[in-house]
Amino acid sequence: MGASPVGTLDDPQARVQTLSGSVEVSWDDERGWAWVSQPAATVQTLTDDQRDAIARVLNIDPALPGLHVVNASTSRVKTLVRVPDAATLDAITPDFGAVEALCDAIGSTGLYPYALEATGATARQFPKKSGYPEDAATGIAAAALWGYLHTHAGAAVASTADAPFTVRQGVAMGAPSAIRIRARGDAPGCWLSGDVHWMR
Template structure:
């Protein structure tokens, strides 16, 4: 447990770690009922990570969650939700087999799996970006760097822009113009650019990087909601029909992470490893 001055007790969980230094940390406040939105955003800014705040349930749910990054509130955060679910189970606060969680993007169902906690996401949807020139320019890419399928806006909970590059080497070499990402994302209605490469088609293994629109940091080590958007978009395009997609992220940052997306019926489930970080 970590204390931040007069802030409430904060647990830091690390989500999606796939090796030393890997994963995406998330501060979690287990009782945020007395916190204002401004205090929540300040806490996220203090830690520099997406943060989750547990509130009493609404709409018949077991609990509600609010999410903040240093710059603003988010409707949904996949890794912070997974971290919260794991933490509640770890502490014995919600021992049942499933949890229902109210978020600004809708109701999420959570359960434990062999890989750790899993949360539901609605069926994804995607559409091509008609003119991706500005996207390529801000990422420093050429048309010849792309795979033979379109740049797309895709979403389950939040819209991400999927940029298919031909190789892992091209993906790793991307050096964005960070000053232009917010404007480009705003013009296409996206919350982040998500360039990716297919590592192994047979096993539906992908590598990706996330450059958020305006979170308060330039790159994300692991982005669960982007991974579900990516997996859903590739299925819609017919690039993969696999019911199980693995996304590697964070390697170029020295924070290797691994995200699992599994499809069952008309839903996708996001899952991955979670651990408690000590202060």
């Protein structure tokens, strides 16, 4: 990599050290955004009792049709909670005072309810302990969701640069984001990109 002004890169490929480990970054000049690598997702099944406890904290019916929970991670463990549709997702009102204890009990750093769509998903993220109740964009959770669907759930999910899997998050809190995920080709894991409109 040649010389460049402070804070800029003059190479479309880079490796960046983060608190979660080393990642590759690839600049997509055509689209004007960066893709960041994520490793393959690891998945841990949860019990029916744990599912019911998650439902109680999210204030949803444990017998909700299609409700499914699993822990998944490409970095920090997130609990993926499938609900039947976006209306159900938007109506979730968690017991925020109970989120941390529940996450400790199930080995998670946040609850990530989602509803599948034709080319992706809508999602929300309620972190275990971050100083705020909800996150407008959670890239590692979206990557874990794609990895789980792609390699563990047998789902046909979008996975190319021209047709990425898109997770829309932050809608319910007025800070919509679009997180894009695509396969890494022959390498395990995925590429992650996206944008968010922060609340003012």
